[in-house]
Amino acid sequence: xxxxxxxxxxxxxxxxxxxxxxxxxxxxxxxxxxxxxxxxxxxxxxxxxxxxxxxxxxxxxxxxxxxxxxxxxxxxxxxxxxxxxxxxxxxxxxxxxxxxxxxxxxxxxxxxxxxxxxxxxxxxxxxxxxxxxxxxxxxxxxxxxxxxxxxxxxxxxxxxxxxxxxxxxxxxxxxxxxxxxxxxxxxxxxxxxxxxxxx
Amino acid sequence: xxxxxxxxxxxxxxxxxxxxxxxxxxxxxxxxxxxxxxxxxxxxxxxxxxxxxxxxxxxxxxxxxxxxxxxxxxxxxxxxxxxxxxxxxxxxxxxxxxxxxxxxxxxxxxxxxxxxxxxxxxxxxxxxxxxxxxxxxxxxxxxxxxxxxxxxxxxxxxxxxxxxxxxxxxxxxxxxxxxxxxxxxxxxxxxxxxxxxxx
DNA sequence: TAAAGAAGTGAATAATGATTCACTTCTTTA
DNA sequence: TAAAGAAGTGAATCATTATTCACTTCTTTA
Numbered sequence: 001x002x003x004x005x006x007x008x009x010x011x012x013x014x015x016x017x018x019x020x021x022x023x024x025x026x027x028x029x030x031x032x033x034x035x036x037x038x039x040x041x042x043x044x045x046x047x048x049x050x051x052x053x054x055x056x057x058x059x060x061x062x063x064x065x066x067x068x069x070x071x072x073x074x075x076x077x078x079x080x081x082x083x084x085x086x087x088x089x090x091x092x093x094x095x096x097x098x099x100x101x102x103x104x105x106x107x108x109x110x111x112x113x114x115x116x117x118x119x120x121x122x123x124x125x126x127x128x129x130x131x132x133x134x135x136x137x138x139x140x141x142x143x144x145x146x147x148x149x150x151x152x153x154x155x156x157x158x159x160x161x162x163x164x165x166x167x168x169x170x171x172x173x174x175x176x177x178x179x180x181x182x183x184x185x186x187x188x189x190x191x192x193x194x195x196x197x198x199x
Numbered sequence: 200x201x202x203x204x205x206x207x208x209x210x211x212x213x214x215x216x217x218x219x220x221x222x223x224x225x226x227x228x229x230x231x232x233x234x235x236x237x238x239x240x241x242x243x244x245x246x247x248x249x250x251x252x253x254x255x256x257x258x259x260x261x262x263x264x265x266x267x268x269x270x271x272x273x274x275x276x277x278x279x280x281x282x283x284x285x286x287x288x289x290x291x292x293x294x295x296x297x298x299x300x301x302x303x304x305x306x307x308x309x310x311x312x313x314x315x316x317x318x319x320x321x322x323x324x325x326x327x328x329x330x331x332x333x334x335x336x337x338x339x340x341x342x343x344x345x346x347x348x349x350x351x352x353x354x355x356x357x358x359x360x361x362x363x364x365x366x367x368x369x370x371x372x373x374x375x376x377x378x379x380x381x382x383x384x385x386x387x388x389x390x391x392x393x394x395x396x397x398x
Numbered sequence: 399t400a401a402a403g404a405a406g407t408g409a410a411t412a413a414t415g416a417t418t419c420a421c422t423t424c425t426t427t428a
Numbered sequence: 429t430a431a432a433g434a435a436g437t438g439a440a441t442c443a444t445t446a447t448t449c450a451c452t453t454c455t456t457t458a
Contacts, residue, residue, distance in 0.1 A: 002403070002457050003456045004403085005403090005404080009404085013405085032316075038445075050405095050408065050447090050448080053447070054404095054405060059446065130371065153385065153388065153389065157385045160371055161364035161365075161367060162364070164363040164367020165393070166363070168364075168366065168367075172363065190357055193352075193395050195392070201426065202425065202426045202431090203427075203433085208426090208434085211435095212435085236414095236415065237416065249419085249438065250436055
């Protein structure tokens with residue numbers, strides 16, 4: 001036995017994989033999943049295309065991992081906002097702002113995660129993502145309805161509509177590409193009225 | 200001079216082009232623009248692939264024409280609903296229902312027109328489409344704000360958010376795929392509250 | 399240092415789908 | 429009917445990407 005993987009090698013492999021994922025996410029940030037090609041990932045990470053296949057079984061797996069990493073971050077940020085202090089109205093308002101801020105700072109990424117259709121493999125992950133996302137909003141809407149802060153309504157539909165309203169007004173092709181405090185404030189008011197919160 | 204195009208030939212050419220567009224739209228209805236291949240269009244219309252190129256300079260032109268035809272119809276339907284009788288609230292409610300009904304009856308098409316990313320060539324047409332669409336809603340929102348029926352708000356942002364809310368709750372991956380009167384009613388209420396209409 | 403084991407490489411291959419073009423068939427008129 | 433003009437055809441070609449694999453280089457240990 002003349003070879004055995006050492007910690008040094010393990011670290012390098014982790015770093016390599018991380019570098020590949022970083023290069024891949026950069027591409028998605030800049031041009032959505034449509035810009036994610038193995039060639040470009042390899043180039044961005046400074047390795048050969050074959051190397052990518054040492055770390056990922058194929059494009060699907062790479063794309064899915066990029067998707068999961070990014071969505072985990074996004075969901076965590078919104079979840080944190082929704083689990084903060086205050087009533088349902090306050091928390092929904094804060095969550096709306098968090099969503100808007102993050103989307104503004106990386107619109108292509110936000111669009112890629114929420115709307116861009118991709119491989120069926122990634123679509124499975126996206127379905128889970130949207131479910132999680134919508135569920136977060138659904139919870140706060142249902143909570144507000146229960147406490148009487150919001151109007152009676154179908155929380156599931158309202159949650160989907162809220163996500164759609166946020167996505168369209170901020171990521172849509174007609175959206176102001178500049179981070180605009182007024183836009184965010186207007187969106188927050190729209191969402192507040194939509195759930196029937198008094199404000 | 201031994202040949203000159205006659206009316207008969209002209210008619211046939213018009214019919215042929217119309218048949219190609221019909222075949223193309225059928226494909227988009229069934230699978231979005233992703234399903235629009237020249238091969239499939241030719242097959243659907245019962246002609247050779249080369250024939251498609253006698254009528255369209257390339258795939259871009261074909262896709263753009265399909266898009267424009269379909270969107271013209273959609274916009275007309277919503278515009279009619281918005282220009283009907285009654286106040287801003289009534290007209291917005293009717294328009295919401297029209298949008299929802301049409302989207303339910305052809306969800307893939309609606310999704311393809313509103314959300315599916317396609318060739319840059321088609322994207323130009325889509326931008327125009329969304330502008331038109333949003334402008335329609337913007338007008339009624341501004342109208343309602345002016346008459347005091349709706350709360351004060353930024354009509355442009357609200358219009359985009361309304362379109363997003365409708366699209367997401369009806370076309371989104373989590374949407375109920377069945378035409379559901381309750382869903383439509385819930386969406387209508389959401390939209391009414393969102394603009395601050397009393398109902 | 400030598401040899402085993404594994405990572406790195408990128409030209410070659412595969413798959414998909416748009417586009418071309420030399421050819422055939424149809425339509426018209428002298 | 430003959431010949432011009434145009435439409436129809438689809439196999440061949442081009443373009444883009446994912447994927448493979450025979451080979452090279454690196455790392456480890458006896």
